[in-house]
Amino acid sequence: MKLVQVIAASGLALAFGIQAQTASAPSPADHAAHHPPGSSSTPATAPWVDAEVRKIDTGAGKLTLRHGQIQNLDMPPMTMVFKVADAKLLQGLKEGDKVRFTADKLNGAYTVTAISSTK
Numbered sequence: 001m002k003l004v005q006v007i008a009a010s011g012l013a014l015a016f017g018i019q020a021q022t023a024s025a026p027s028p029a030d031h032a033a034h035h036p037p038g039s040s041s042t043p044a045t046a047p048w049v050d051a052e053v054r055k056i057d058t059g060a061g062k063l064t065l066r067h068g069q070i071q072n073l074d075m076p077p078m079t080m081v082f083k084v085a086d087a088k089l090l091q092g093l094k095e096g097d098k099v100r101f102t103a104d105k106l107n108g109a110y111t112v113t114a115i116s117s118t119k
């Protein structure tokens with residue numbers, strides 16, 4: 001009985017490829033989400049990062065964030081200035097707000113592509 005199960009499992013693993021052997025619960029969609037391509041052409045998959053708003057410059061479309069690790073940009077926690085993809089993203093934000101945001105490198109500039117207050 002046990003041998004039959006092992007054989008069946010091996011068959012499954014072969015059918016689904018090598019990855020099925022290493023993952024206890026294979027889920028191709030989730031797996032892909034944890035490994036974004038890392039290119040700047042995929043802002044939709046950028047992970048949310050916790051941050052605190054330090055400064056807002058609505059006129060210039062910039063804001064200063066004290067942010068945590070940004071995995072898709074391979075950036076450690078720091079305080080820095082970001083451009084915003086759309087000035088509308090700054091609406092409703094104020095200095096000292098706790099936020100979550102996604103960022104990407106667009107046209108060579110670190111840019112906030114989405115941001116929301118976490119209060």
Ligand SMILES: [Cu+2]
Nearest residue numbers: 075078079080
């Ligand atoms: Cu940074």
